[in-house]
Amino acid sequence: MSTAAAARRGVPDAAVARLPGYLRALTALAAAGTASVSSEELAAGAGVSSAMLRKDLSHLGSYGVRGVGYDVERLASEIAAALGLTQDWPVAIVGMGNLGRALAAYRGFAERGFRVIALLDHDERIVGEEVAGCPVRPMSALPELVREQGLAIGVIATPPEGAQAACDLLVEAGVRSVLNFASVVLTVPDEVTVRRVDLSTELQILAFHGHRSAVDEALAR
Amino acid sequence: MSTAAAARRGVPDAAVARLPGYLRALTALAAAGTASVSSEELAAGAGVSSAMLRKDLSHLGSYGVRGVGYDVERLASEIAAALGLTQDWPVAIVGMGNLGRALAAYRGFAERGFRVIALLDHDERIVGEEVAGCPVRPMSALPELVREQGLAIGVIATPPEGAQAACDLLVEAGVRSVLNFASVVLTVPDEVTVRRVDLSTELQILAFHGHRSAVDEALAR
DNA sequence: GCGACTTTGTGCCTCCCTTCACAAAGTCGT
DNA sequence: ACGACTTTGTGAAGGGAGGCACAAAGTCGC
Numbered sequence: 001m002s003t004a005a006a007a008r009r010g011v012p013d014a015a016v017a018r019l020p021g022y023l024r025a026l027t028a029l030a031a032a033g034t035a036s037v038s039s040e041e042l043a044a045g046a047g048v049s050s051a052m053l054r055k056d057l058s059h060l061g062s063y064g065v066r067g068v069g070y071d072v073e074r075l076a077s078e079i080a081a082a083l084g085l086t087q088d089w090p091v092a093i094v095g096m097g098n099l100g101r102a103l104a105a106y107r108g109f110a111e112r113g114f115r116v117i118a119l120l121d122h123d124e125r126i127v128g129e130e131v132a133g134c135p136v137r138p139m140s141a142l143p144e145l146v147r148e149q150g151l152a153i154g155v156i157a158t159p160p161e162g163a164q165a166a167c168d169l170l171v172e173a174g175v176r177s178v179l180n181f182a183s184v185v186l187t188v189p190d191e192v193t194v195r196r197v198d199l200s201t202e203l204q205i206l207a208f209h210g211h212r213s214a215v216d217e218a219l220a221r
Numbered sequence: 222m223s224t225a226a227a228a229r230r231g232v233p234d235a236a237v238a239r240l241p242g243y244l245r246a247l248t249a250l251a252a253a254g255t256a257s258v259s260s261e262e263l264a265a266g267a268g269v270s271s272a273m274l275r276k277d278l279s280h281l282g283s284y285g286v287r288g289v290g291y292d293v294e295r296l297a298s299e300i301a302a303a304l305g306l307t308q309d310w311p312v313a314i315v316g317m318g319n320l321g322r323a324l325a326a327y328r329g330f331a332e333r334g335f336r337v338i339a340l341l342d343h344d345e346r347i348v349g350e351e352v353a354g355c356p357v358r359p360m361s362a363l364p365e366l367v368r369e370q371g372l373a374i375g376v377i378a379t380p381p382e383g384a385q386a387a388c389d390l391l392v393e394a395g396v397r398s399v400l401n402f403a404s405v406v407l408t409v410p411d412e413v414t415v416r417r418v419d420l421s422t423e424l425q426i427l428a429f430h431g432h433r434s435a436v437d438e439a440l441a442r
Numbered sequence: 443g444c445g446a447c448t449t450t451g452t453g454c455c456t457c458c459c460t461t462c463a464c465a466a467a468g469t470c471g472t
Numbered sequence: 473a474c475g476a477c478t479t480t481g482t483g484a485a486g487g488g489a490g491g492c493a494c495a496a497a498g499t500c501g502c
Contacts, residue, residue, distance in 0.1 A: 235490090
């Protein structure tokens with residue numbers, strides 16, 4: 001196995017998507033005072049199979065000890081390093097509707113090391129208002145936030161109509177990572193990464209499964 | 222091609238996950254007055270390739286016309302039927318913290334036909350309070366909600382510590398579909414479907430991509 | 443009516459992800 | 473010091489999803 005830096009570049013996306021789950025499970029173990037953990041136990045805590053866990057970790061390097069397991073602290077910091085969590089990632093939330101306000105008040109971000117440095121809205125009537133102890137600023141503040149505070153991640157919580165425009169402003173200011181809560185597909189240059197979280201999509205998928213199992217039962221009868 | 226009912230049972234999960242996106246794009250087209258659409262256009266609106274769109278739709282049946290495209294209204298209702306959206310899906314939100322309150326106030330659910338019929342919390346000090354015009358009820362109301370109002374989907378917006386307990390109560394009351402916003406892996410019986418939405422996981426994945434592209438640039442220099 | 447044209451539906455191929463199964467490597471008891 | 477035991481790391485196999493390319497099927501102009 002080569003160095004972690006070289007290995008990291010080959011981590012498959014599917015594995016990357018599971019790393020945060022491992023990190024969370026490890027953090028819980030560390031808080032409980034556990035020093036060492038087997039792939040079997042850790043996998044159970046993250047909701048995956050042990051074979052998958054071991055293969056995922058093998059992409060980062062060999063940090064386990066055969067016959068024993070993984071050192072909780074060590075593995076947690078290796079995963080954090082692989083995810084790039086050693087540096088901080090300033091976040092701005094765009095759109096101060098219901099969802100935006102909730103996200104602004106949400107503690108989960110800070111707990112995982114993401115610092116919300118600004119709340120933005122394009123509506124002048126909202127700009128200047130205070131949300132969760134933080135003033136709402138205009139979209140025109142973006143370039144300065146990127147330049148002077150290293151803003152790296154934009155969270156879009158606007159209505160669907162305004163999402164593309166908000167995204168364009170973020171990208172133009174130099175933001176390369178976008179988390180999109182609006183129900184639209186955003187168009188961005190290749191170097192920008194967008195992830196979409198859509199609540200109604202999730203509910204519709206649940207509806208499909210609920211519907212199907214009802215149909216299955218009817219057929220089985 | 223057999224009947225839609227038979228075909229539906231074989232729809233791969235990956236395709237199901239994209240159906241809501243197609244439905245959204247079709248709804249937008251219908252609102253704009255478009256009567257017919259090609260796979261190429263619809264795919265662009267949903268952010269996928271046209272070949273993929275056609276293959277996904279072929280799992281539902283043949284609703285297109287060669288040389289012409291798809292009838293917008295017809296296809297939308299076929300997809301809605303496949304997803305089980307012809308019936309309504311009463312939803313309850315559990316956990317009235319920041320996130321729960323935001324979800325309660327969120328308009329998106331109703332727009333897509335999901336009716337929030339109850340807000341729940343296990344904390345007696347919050348029960349009775351009014352959130353978004355709806356009273357907060359105790360967890361003990363669950364069995365009645367399932368029995369008398371057909372509650373089918375539970376949304377968990379509790380802190381991580383309380384999520385499993387909330388989930389157990391939902392399942393015990395007869396809820397078979399759960400949308401989990403808490404950062405924990407829930408254990409449920411096989412017949413229950415859980416989908417997890419974790420904001421910090423999404424941010425961590427974005428951090429990885431931002432980090433990697435920074436590394437790539439450094440190496441290329 | 444007929445031929446040129448457009449667009450769907452699908453067989454095939456490839457690639458990636460997941461699972462299986464086991465050798466390698468380390469620990470622990472004696 | 474050595475052998476039994478535990479657990480990792482990984483090669484190989486299996487399965488599924490996405491992309492390609494084309495035949496099938498329909499429309500439209502003449």
